[in-house]
Amino acid sequence: MKKLKMITGITWAFAGLILMFILFPGMNNLSMSVSKLPFMKINPNYNGGVVAKQIVEASCTLDIRKPVFDGLLKERKSGFVQIDWRGTVPDNIVDTIDYDLDEIPDFTITIDRIKSTTSINAMSSKVLNIGVSTPTSYGWAVRVNLKK
Amino acid sequence: MNNNLVSTSMEKSFGKSLLYTLPMFLITFIFISGGKVDFSNLPAALAIVVTFLFMNILYFMMHYTGKTDKFRVILFIIFALSLSFTLIKNMMEMRHSMSFSQADLLECKIPFCHLVIPMMIIPAAFTKSIIFPGSVIGGFADISSMIILWLVATLVLGRGFCAWGCFYGGWDDGFSRFRKKSVIKKISESWRWMPFAVLFMVALTAAMTLGPTYCDWICPFKAVTEFEQISSVESVAKAVVFISLFLSLVVVLPVLTKKRTQCSFLCPMGAVNSLSNKITPFVVKIDKKACSECFKCVQVCPLFALTKEDVKNGKASVFCSKCGKCVDVCSKNAIHFGIKGVPAGTMKNFSRNLFLFVSFLFISVFSAGSIINAVQSIFKLLF
């Protein structure tokens, strides 16, 4: 029994050595495999969720994302919707958004990029306020807080 | 018995030490430089050569002198400093600030670190997603690469990650060596269970809020890496917490106690790594026949991983980071690196050589990028 334990221990230690040898040269392949695991995607609370509707305008594209209410076990009572303007974004933005795609406008958003001011005119009781409004590497992004 | 003779039994002759260093020399050269150094970019080439030689000299000295921690800690501290330096430098170049913006958060551009791993497990199981605004793959410190690095290190080294891999540990390890003698001597060992309480708390709150609460509210290392832009009362409160915890647990208490207080009392990853010590092949063992029960090893252990009972039981506790400080201080050569299943007091040299090879390979290759970057920046400043 003692000998078996000893052999197992030493074998495990050598397996550790081999693992270390594989780790760095195999880093790209290993991390690629890890990235393909089913849970390896960023939670919508961080990446803003999937794009539900894309409106192509003259110089820029407007992405209306799926509203995010994600909780651990069930949806939360409050959440947000993210809107992205991509491309050559005008200095003054005025857009009316139907975030739940029911063909009824939910809010109008007004952005002055020069003064960095954003205001919202809610047309639905579910629309609360502006959560985030910021320039991004691709243009401009806004998160509007919502309730269910 | 001649104590001196016993204490030096891990030492090797110059030639033998060179021989033991040769494989590390070749492997680190291939892993760090890709097998060739491009001298057309002189500062970059010199930085690679200096880093690579410096690392191998440390490894050689470990064999030549028989001391482990004495040389390990040099690399460990340099790793911590250079990582912070590289990160801050990148942030300053890209964003002209140490803080990240709302755009960085929205675009998921925040570098991922291993401390997030304990918080993302429950949400990953229930929501099939990662609760962190980082990049899944590609870019600086992506999530997949960090998970793989931590997973392999923790499987092989267990809590050895906290002495041979973590790019934060060098901070409090360094400050714990500032004074020759400790000012605060009596600290209850029961505090070492504190990281488990922190782990439980942050895992629970992270699951409830779907947010990395430790990173958002507690992590002392935000003070030397990156943090949220100061734009609200909440962000001011967070910055106060980060800086206070850094100053108290990473600087002042380690200086006064000579212990790694942040790693011993706070870090939730330390708790996870302690659990992984149960499965790793390498352990620190005590040859009870050789031990004189002077308990010098208990005194010097920076992580409260060794109690008098542990010494009497013949092995270090699960909190052990395999730093080697206790091994270096033992004049009887009774405490030593061992392999699970191999009786204490036997195969000491073999176990140490194997452990040193594995752990040094990890820290040297893992830290090389940051150190080379820092050395290169110093060269650019000087010449």
Ligand code: SF4
């Ligand atoms: S306890 Fe935490 S901070 Fe300290 S070395 Fe371990 S993982 Fe790093």
Ligand code: SF4
């Ligand atoms: S028991 Fe020894 S090797 Fe383990 S952490 Fe303490 S000093 Fe380091």
